Every structure is written in structure tokens, then in C-alpha cells.
Amino acid sequence: xxxxxxxxxxxxxxxxxxxxxxxxxxxxxxxxxxxxxxxxxxxxxxxxxxxxxxxxxxxxxxxxxxxxxxxxxxxxxxxxxxxxxxxxxxxxxxxxxxxxxxxxxxxxxxxxxxxxxxxxxxxxxxxxxxxxxxxxxxxxxxxxxxxxxxxxxxxxxxxx
Numbered sequence: 132x133x134x135x136x137x138x139x140x141x142x143x144x145x146x147x148x149x150x151x152x153x154x155x156x157x158x159x160x161x162x163x164x165x166x167x168x169x170x171x172x173x174x175x176x177x178x179x180x181x182x183x184x185x186x187x188x189x190x191x192x193x194x195x196x197x198x199x200x201x202x203x204x205x206x207x208x209x210x211x212x213x214x215x216x217x218x219x220x221x222x223x224x225x226x227x228x229x230x231x232x233x234x235x236x237x238x239x240x241x242x243x244x245x246x247x248x249x250x251x252x253x254x255x256x257x258x259x260x261x262x263x264x265x266x267x268x269x270x271x272x273x274x275x276x277x278x279x280x281x282x283x284x285x286x287x288x289x290x291x
């Protein structure tokens with residue numbers, strides 16, 4: 132199972148991303164360039180990761196087993212799985228690196244950036260169970276500054 136995102140002891144945020152290389156969708160593990168910051172509310176401190184400005188935000192409720200079929204991302208957008216889980220994969224691929232599972236919790240974030248202008252085929256998204264997701268469209272289609280760690284979703288040491 133490939134998970135999507137995590138705060139690392141190195142103070143960097145790694146995220147699985149549906150993006151494009153050479154006009155075809157790929158799934159990659161990215162590390163965001165902007166590190167989390169330390170935030171304090173009252174007497175409590177915590178890490179806070181900026182994801183950038185959002186243009187539109189919606190909450191969506193999906194039944195289990197729903198498939199969106201092969202499609203490019205309509206816009207660059209963050210997906211935050213609030214409950215349930217989804218499977219994102221590349222059509223006609225058999226390599227496990229071409230599949231990412233995103234479940235609610237600290238690893239429940241995915242970025243879809245394989246828009247039609249860079250990948251006409253896109254990816255497939257399926258709900259594994261009843262799922263609630265927050266969709267956040269990035270302002271002006273902005274893709275966050277990042278480093279590509281490798282092809283395939285973030286897994287194992289990427290998520291420590």
C-alpha cells in the first residue's frame with residue numbers, strides 16, 4: 132500500500148502527486164520546498180504546512196466503489212481525505228508504482244496536477260469505501276515549489 136503525505140523529522144512535507152512527464156500522467160513523490168512552520172495557539176505548539184492560496188474549496192461525499200474513469204485533473208487541486216479512502220492509478224499500468232492509496236489521517240493528502248494541457252489521458256480515481264473529501268483548487272493553477280524525490284507514490288522512508 133502506498134500512502135500519500137507525511138511530515139518528516141527533516142521538517143519537510145512529502146506528497147504523492149498525479150502529474151505529467153513527456154505528455155503522460157505519472158505518479159511521483161514530491162518534497163515541498165517550503166518547510167512546515169511552528170505555530171502556537173494558547174499554550175499548544177504544532178507544525179503547520181502551507182499549501183498555498185486556494186481559489187475554491189468544496190466538501191464532497193462519495194459512495195463506495197465509485198470510479199471517475201480515466202481523466203486529467205480539471206484544475207490543479209489538493210485532495211484531503213477526511214474519512215474513507217481512495218485509490219488513484221494510471222490507466223493500463225501494471226506497476227505498483229503507478230498506484231497510490233490515500234486514506235483519512237495524517238497521510239490523507241494528494242495533489243492532482245496532471246491537467247489536460249500537460250496530460251490528455253490523466254489518471255483514474257476510485258473510492259475504496261464511503262469517502263468524504265475536501266477539494267481545494269489552487270489559486271491560478273499554481274503548483275507548489277518542490278523537489279521530485281522519485282517516480283511512484285511516497286512510501287516507506289518517504290513517510291517516516
